Amino acid sequence: MEEFAIYTRFSAPPPCQAPRSSSxxxxxxxxLFSSHTTKxxxxxxxxxxxxxxTITAALSGPLHTDPRKNALWIENNxxxxxxxxxxxxxxxxxxxxxxxYHCSITPYTAPATLPQLAFEGASKKTRPVxxxxxxxxxxxxxxxxxxxxxLECVHPGTGKAEGLGPLKGGMVWDVSLGMARRLxxxxxxMREQGGxxxxxxxxxxxxxxxxxxxxxxxxxxxxxxxxxxGGEGGRGDG
Amino acid sequence: MPAPTHSQNGYTVIGAVNGxxxxxxxxxxxxxxxxxxxxxPATGIGSPKERHIEHxxxxxxxxIILTHDYPRTLIQLTLQILSVPATHSTLxxxxxxxxLPALINTAYATLLAGSIRxxxxxxxVLVAVPKSELExxxxxxxxHVFAFDGRGEAVLVHSEGKKxxxxxxxxxxxxxxxxxxx
Numbered sequence: 001m002e003e004f005a006i007y008t009r010f011s012a013p014p015p016c017q018a019p020r021s022s023s024x025x026x027x028x029x030x031x032l033f034s035s036h037t038t039k040x041x042x043x044x045x046x047x048x049x050x051x052x053x054t055i056t057a058a059l060s061g062p063l064h065t066d067p068r069k070n071a072l073w074i075e076n077n078x079x080x081x082x083x084x085x086x087x088x089x090x091x092x093x094x095x096x097x098x099x100x101y102h103c104s105i106t107p108y109t110a111p112a113t114l115p116q117l118a119f120e121g122a123s124k125k126t127r128p129v130x131x132x133x134x135x136x137x138x139x140x141x142x143x144x145x146x147x148x149x150x151l152e153c154v155h156p157g158t159g160k161a162e163g164l165g166p167l168k169g170g171m172v173w174d175v176s177l178g179m180a181r182r183l184x185x186x187x188x189x190m191r192e193q194g195g196x197x198x199x200x201x202x203x204x205x206x207x208x209x210x211x212x213x214x215x216x217x218x219x220x221x222x223x224x225x226x227x228x229x230g231g232e233g234g235r236g237d238g
Numbered sequence: 239m240p241a242p243t244h245s246q247n248g249y250t251v252i253g254a255v256n257g258x259x260x261x262x263x264x265x266x267x268x269x270x271x272x273x274x275x276x277x278x279p280a281t282g283i284g285s286p287k288e289r290h291i292e293h294x295x296x297x298x299x300x301x302i303i304l305t306h307d308y309p310r311t312l313i314q315l316t317l318q319i320l321s322v323p324a325t326h327s328t329l330x331x332x333x334x335x336x337x338l339p340a341l342i343n344t345a346y347a348t349l350l351a352g353s354i355r356x357x358x359x360x361x362x363v364l365v366a367v368p369k370s371e372l373e374x375x376x377x378x379x380x381x382h383v384f385a386f387d388g389r390g391e392a393v394l395v396h397s398e399g400k401k402x403x404x405x406x407x408x409x410x411x412x413x414x415x416x417x418x419x420x
Contacts, residue, residue, distance in 0.1 A: 048304070048355075059355060076353050078352065078353045079353025079354070080259075080352075082258075109260050109311075110260045145308065
């Protein structure tokens with residue numbers, strides 16, 4: 001047990017246990033690790049821990065630190081989306097089976113399962129009918145590298161949709177994964193952290209509905225021509 | 239995203255990676271990703287020479303890519319040779335080494351741009367013994383390709399050409415190490 005604790009909860013390692021790096025531009029380890037915290041060090045995407053005390057980069061990108069949470073991660077803008085539990089995604093219906101829809105989150109990957117009863121108020125008699133190609137805003141309920149992802153359009157605790165469900169009308173665009181992450185920041189942080197003011201400014205002029213999928217898809221419905229007025233109806237927590 | 243292009247020894251190669259994607263049942267590996275490398279020549283269709291290069295690259299990249307992070311998937315890498323130097327046609331048809339460093343370095347840049355998780359870096363270089371133009375080396379010398387990872391260890395060594403001594407090979411290895419690792 002002692003050894004296990006060292007592997008998973010090593011906080012503030014001494015400088016000799018520095019992350020291995022060949023780049024001269026890497027800041028010194030003492031700047032990266034906060035030595036005043038008792039919180040375990042958290043490694044985010046792009047970093048790899050090789051026991052006992054080596055941390056290396058697995059992806060390219062700028063290194064970010066959060067001293068308050070004692071976290072390190074690499075910000076990466078590209079690549080293919082890999083489903084993570086709790087992420088909101090916009091997927092398209094591929095085909096339907098007896099009790100589930102099979103939806104495509106990213107092209108060329110195995111379809112994810114969306115149970116036909118995982119919608120708000122759905123029962124065996126009243127369930128949404130989705131044609132192949134229909135867009136669905138869903139949450140990833142089960143994900144892991146050894147299993148096929150599963151989706152849901154309802155909060156399992158409350159039974160409410162909370163903005164999830166079939167997306168009717170509108171248009172869908174592909175954006176980079178980094179842009180999707182910025183668009184999904186809470187409205188209060190979008191301006192300083194995400195550097196985005198577009199949605200705020202647009203919402204002052206026109207009425208629209210937007211859904212942002214973590215898989216790099218943005219859906220926007222502007223209503224009909226002539227619809228104008230203030231206000232923005234955001235879906236989900238985007 | 240712009241596709242990575244790399245030029246070395248007069249060869250220019252452009253690369254693209256698609257992955258992790260769904261894999262055909264017969265290629266599926268339960269706990270790691272299958273890797274497929276396609277090398278397309280500048281003109282014409284691929285020959286056994288390209289298949290041989292693909293085989294070398296697949297074996298090399300399997301050690302660089304963190305394949306265990308993507309079980310039961312496929313990582314598909316395509317390398318298109320855009321241009322070859324004028325001396326290319328004078329080389330013996332069996333010669334496959336001059337193009338290899340350009341292909342390896344493009345493959346690495348492509349995987350990096352495609353956000354595929356990698357265990358280390360990769361750099362390759364061609365060494366000609368004695369130091370001269372490629373066609374002269376093909377006539378009476380030898381050529382060697384060395385690839386080094388981020389720790390400075392040789393991960394790929396290939397040689398071709400006329401007879402060479404072990405001392406010559408060691409000098410070539412040191413020259414390559416000095417060139418790549420500085």
